[in-house]
Amino acid sequence: MRLSVQAQAFDPGAETTAFTKTATGAGAVVTFTGLVRDNGGTLSAMEIEHYPGMTERAIATIMDQAVARWSLVDALVIHRHGRLAGGEPIMMVATAAPHRADAFAAAEFLMDYLKSRAPFWKKELGPDGATWVAAKDADEDALSRW
Amino acid sequence: MRLSVQAQAFDPGAETTAFTKTATGAGAVVTFTGLVRDNGGTLSAMEIEHYPGMTERAIATIMDQAVARWSLVDALVIHRHGRLAGGEPIMMVATAAPHRADAFAAAEFLMDYLKSRAPFWKKELGPDGATWVAAKDADEDALSRW
């Protein structure tokens, strides 16, 4: 199990290769990568603020729950903070399990909890200035399915 | 959209990097990789038979459905045939969408249909000989959710 909250860019492909190689006994690996969206051709930048200390604690708690509930062979969470350019990976989640249903469910669970329970805040830096991204009711609602 | 049915090994990480780089406009990329399971330490090999021609047609049909239904920015399916060693990637699916729920749903849909509707047959080569993998009722049942 690995968790990294970092300012540096990362390569989701290289992380996937490393994660898959060490997932002994797994039959299924699911990865999710979140990217800074390119809104209609104008690449926007993003600034991500976080709460050092609480971020790592919150993510570790969520990961422990996922590993136990879906008998994961391994799990990975990487989340960036600081300034990101359009198109860059913001974060990724990877899960490895004997069977695909568990790997998918655990990855979706991790994403839903990261969205609403890990202390990150996104600010979009567009041509018209900076705007804090508003939390969506749908993200909070998504938690009720687990 | 890319579809490859191939005998050669592939690197899910390198494929993920290439797929993510060209997924312009996507906010979410989901990948699934299926691996030859290492059953309790004894790495087993696998032989995958397929129906050339029908395989490509069946997968292309499934991919078209997924792209339309979840407004995917892009989709990728790679599936190997022939002999595979324990731990090797068998196949992968990748989906890119503006939002995560669509990317996840489309990847699960593609997996469910590939399992039961693409003409591949797996034979496990273990220490006690070769056995055709039996289809699971659960895999057929999984289709009913779409």
Place this chain on the structure above:
Amino acid sequence: MIEVLYFAWVRERIGLPRERLDTQATTVAELVAELSAREERYALAFSDLSSLRVALDQELSSFDAPLAGVREVAFFPPMTGG
């Protein structure tokens, strides 16, 4: 003339991957009956149709489907890809 293909354990039981047939069968079920009557290995391969699938010209189909105009029939067990 029709091309008949066999995959996985169906291929192994019948002992060949494909053959060209001259048949009067008008449905898949009639073709199965014709083949089963021919030799024991066919009868064995087709003994439980519920464990078999059929594709007509590379599209999944059913055993009561007509064969008119069909060039390629394939018999195989339920798929296990992914």
Place this chain on the structure above:
Amino acid sequence: MIEVLYFAWVRERIGLPRERLDTQATTVAELVAELSAREERYALAFSDLSSLRVALDQELSSFDAPLAGVREVAFFPPMTGG
């Protein structure tokens, strides 16, 4: 003494990321009332508690939670990670 942290637009409205306070407040709500009474920028930041979250010693908590033993209080908007 208690450490109070502010994040995202709460930090921007109040104008500082953290401060050390000597407070008699026994609950989060009392602390909020005390801060709001201090200066307009605090009153503005805390004007709608339904759009705020609070963490006590780095665990999500509620506004009626007691402050006894707590060393670090953080106020912030709903999270938007992932």
